[in-house]
Amino acid sequence: GEMLMLKDCHRGVVRNLGFESAGSDRSLPDGNYTVISLVGDQSDLEFNGCRLRGFMHGISHLHGEKTSRRVTIRGCQFVDGGDLGQQALGADGAAVSGIGDDWLVEDNYFDDCALGIEVENTAKLLPIQRVIIRGNRLLNVRNLGIVAWMGGIPEATNALHQSDIVVRNNLVVGKWPRHVDPRGDTVPVMNISINGGSRWIIQG
Numbered sequence: 001g002e003m004l005m006l007k008d009c010h011r012g013v014v015r016n017l018g019f020e021s022a023g024s025d026r027s028l029p030d031g032n033y034t035v036i037s038l039v040g041d042q043s044d045l046e047f048n049g050c051r052l053r054g055f056m057h058g059i060s061h062l063h064g065e066k067t068s069r070r071v072t073i074r075g076c077q078f079v080d081g082g083d084l085g086q087q088a089l090g091a092d093g094a095a096v097s098g099i100g101d102d103w104l105v106e107d108n109y110f111d112d113c114a115l116g117i118e119v120e121n122t123a124k125l126l127p128i129q130r131v132i133i134r135g136n137r138l139l140n141v142r143n144l145g146i147v148a149w150m151g152g153i154p155e156a157t158n159a160l161h162q163s164d165i166v167v168r169n170n171l172v173v174g175k176w177p178r179h180v181d182p183r184g185d186t187v188p189v190m191n192i193s194i195n196g197g198s199r200w201i202i203q204g
Helices: none
Strands: 004-007 010-015 018-020 034-039 042-048 051-055 057-060 068-074 077-081 083-086 090-092 094-097 104-106 109-113 115-122 129-134 137-141 144-152 163-168 171-174 190-195 198-203
Touching (some): 004 042, 034 042, 057 077, 077 094, 109 115, 137 144
Parallel strands (some): 004 034, 010 042, 018 051, 034 057, 051 077, 068 104, 094 115, 104 129, 109 137, 115 144, 129 163, 137 171, 144 190, 163 198
């Protein structure tokens, strides 16, 4: 289950929260947990100076439409996160994911994470707009550093596209030697991977 769940919260600050475990065990019933889970409609939240180590998902609006808006994640540390042993997905569990409108992810430190920062709305209707990802250091990335899955619902005529997303001045370094998953396969590293959307800026 979740360590901290925020549901329908507005104008809040979480500062210097610490979490540490031995890592995620997906063989357990509740192995797919989120340390800080955002649920429902949220706005104007800030996470500052938090330290997460040995987690599955870090800070995420994991389930449903991404209705957490105006969220800032700044000066946090994410170490040893995610899982590369998934049968269907291969990799799962991002340090920061479930991003919605007007998120700012800046000046954070990531080390030895399967996935760093993920913008994703697979099979969702709401667009994701005005996201800034800047000044982050992602070291020893096991699979994906900064990734965007702009899926939406292809058959939905009213589905809007993602737009106005800025990725700027981030340092992304892949793990070496490359990580080997439980099947014995070497996991490729993609520093920045973008699939879909419009009005992107990637710089630095």
